[in-house]
Amino acid sequence: MISIISGIGWHTVGAASAASFYAPISKVKQWSWETTWAIAGLFSWILLPWIVTWFLVPDFSSFYGQISSHAFLGMFLFGAMWGIGNVNYGLTMRYLGMSLGIGIAIGVTLVVGTIMPTIINGTFLHLLTTRSGQITMVGIIIALVGIAIVTYAGHKKEQALGSQVVDFNLKKGLILAVFCGIFSAGFAFGLSAAEPIRLESLHIGIDPLYAMLPSYGIIMGGGALVNFAYCFIRLAIKPELSVRHDFSFPWKNLIINGVLAATGGIMWYLQFFFYAWGQASIPNSLSFVNWMLHMSMYVLCGGIVGLALAEWKGVGSRPVRILCLGMIVIVIAANVVGLGMAAEA
Template identity: 60%
Template sequence: MSHLIFAGIFWHLVGAASAACFYAPFKKVRHWSWETMWSVGGIMSWLILPWAVSAALLPDFWEFYGSFSLAQLLPVFLFGAMWGIGNINYGLTMRYLGMSMGIGIAIGVTLVVGTLMTPLLQGRFVELFSSTGGRLTLLGVLVALCGVAIVSRAGLLKERAMGITAEEFNLKKGLVLAVFCGIFSAGMSFAMNAAKPMQDAALELGINPLYAALPSYVVIMGGGALVNLGYCFIRLATQSSLSVKADFSVAKPLLVSNLLLSLLGGTMWYLQFFFYAWGHARIPAQYDFISWMLHMSFYVLCGGLVGLVLKEWKNVGKRPVSVLCGGCLVIILAANIVGLGMIS
């Protein structure tokens, strides 16, 4: 059992690494509006890949989804849409608070809400205090939250050293958006929990447990796509400074490059939840809520490590880097505490 749990933690780390790196290809897109770039990548990650993977896994694609009632599918879809709203708020949070403070508050809130709300709603929260494993698991969540706070502090020190400030710093507005972002982003955790009947049905069809959660992504990410693509399309249609025609009128080599980079970014974004499903499948059922904590804390961890590899922390001084490394070690400690809790 223990080797399966640590395999699950490893796959959550792989998924988080993909999440931490997915925006790198988008940064190389040139002369395109953010809305066009995000829409192209989103169509790949929220629509094409979930549908293609599910079609490859399921014996009869339409029969599978037709076997569920609207009452079963609607909560899954709406939680996906909730998570999509969190994605949009994430960008606005960075705008008003800056990267470090925005990430610290938003990720901290979504880590706590997405992790603990599920057992709370299921009436299992109090039970966690009655066993050594449960108490260790909750301790791991608390330590992970501390790690996120330390890494965010390192980011704030980095921004000060480099003279970086938020575009339109507004503490009051930014804090409200950060909290909303954290709450709504936890919709993915709620959606995965609501989609358990779909996962059980996939298992009954003989689908490998590692892939059992993937068919539910068609519905979950469909909700997220509705919100994100709707937001982008409305802006493209109403903002005079934006033009899809102009974006697709760039020179052919640049057009091909932008398309491939956006599709690559979308693919990497999808892969975070592809491997999230692998990790989730290895976590014991009584601790399945902990998958979200592992994903979000590893996301912060990998984001910091990727920044070091790409030399984003060069010339900021020793203190910010030391604080970053300390925060990363705390997150690694949290993962080990959670692992010990699950095998206790």
Template identity: 60%
Template structure:
């Protein structure tokens, strides 16, 4: 396995670790509605950081975006909005299925859709099934799905042991939302593929290869921001029990603390895709769609490891932890198999 591919896998692991940890600051927010907290974190991660970093990278910020036709920008934006819909459905999936079943189904579907549909849409599926390297990467995807299933099973055993139940368990509704989440969340993979002309243009301007994908985040995350912020604002406007005015009528020190914690959560959320761009840049062009598979499987891996570090499994007993450990090992094996496939 080449050093570039190894570094690409490592950056994807770091990005996934940030994704697994991003909600920790939000859990410390007190006496605020979820919508207010999520909106502030979202403004930081979907608007402020993409714009600020792109402005720092590009020598002529506005000229860069004006150089693209609507036919180039609209698919990138709409795939970003598609991914934003997946984000909302993700939270609702957890509500009706619980964390373990919800994550397992949603991540499993988005891993398959985001990884395999991209080469199909780009006419590269022949490379995937007709070459030894492609076949090995497919094997890695299959192994990753097994790892996700094992980690999901560990979570179910943990929830059963600890008496944790979904907030409003509804199998039919939850499965529908999980499938929608899995399909729509893959919009990020599609958006990155559609944004290749933007990456090439950034490279032509002298932007470092590690950063060429970052300017496209202004458009991709702009689509996600419209969906997520629109959802939050509509809920705040319609629900009498939710009020921005009430959230900001608290003591000033608590408001400042809540804003900073929400902003920190937004920063950590953005960093997952900052390092995703780094990892994506190190993956061979013919296998760049594997970035999504690595990100999703590592997300599940890091989520389990973070839970162990935070002692969330302390009262779950030995069997769930053993199953979790097995699932983590399988995901690590999957990443190595994919890396070997890309090296061939």
């Protein structure tokens, strides 16, 4: 039971980092979003995953030589799938706005990333036929209700602040949100494909908390390929965007922007670093709950961060009460999932 509680706790820490990562990025001035995102991604998807792996793995060639090419391909392709979800994420915000876009996308991601791996692995019937699985499924449904409530609160906030989505298109936005949710779940699929790396990490004596981390460079490498391609293509073909312009400012400005972007990228990576800790703390037979916990805690921490940064100032008490209700429901969902895991254990 203590392991389960610590697992939920580590997922919360990771989600808090994810919910806060955009704060330093939003402080970057005079750079295009594409340049900022590419710098953040360099730290998040390339440097940190491989630096951490370098500390953990004494001999790369010997370690990765034990892994089949099929597993490598699966991890990389699922990472690229996750990267496509990241690109769709921004387009979803464009057509639906932040609240509706995030709520729908994360709701779909939670369901797909939680349920599909169990179907692929042939363990889905376990969810439906055992007491622990049924309790856990109830927790997943409660989490979706909580996400819906938080999404509604965010929509009311945007209305109260007079925020308008210039390119609002419900049909196009919903389609993109669903695609975003499905493709973003690629990271969960990538982690399932990375099971051989986790087992090899344990075999050479790596602490279980870190056993999944050597797979991140491959999974995130797939995502990096898609994201970098998107950013660089836009910088190349859009006349209003220019790398030369972004790096034409004094060194002091460049250093400040670089540090802010890098900080955001590091915080984005840390969500998955602590995801690995949370996953390691939860019994392998219950691994399907990790993605659900991560995504629901992401929404919960996003609400808390928004309140802490005074993003809800001036919206009135009703949207804030709705937000708090949604966050309470998500906490209840996490507790229900914890009960389901305790019943299994």
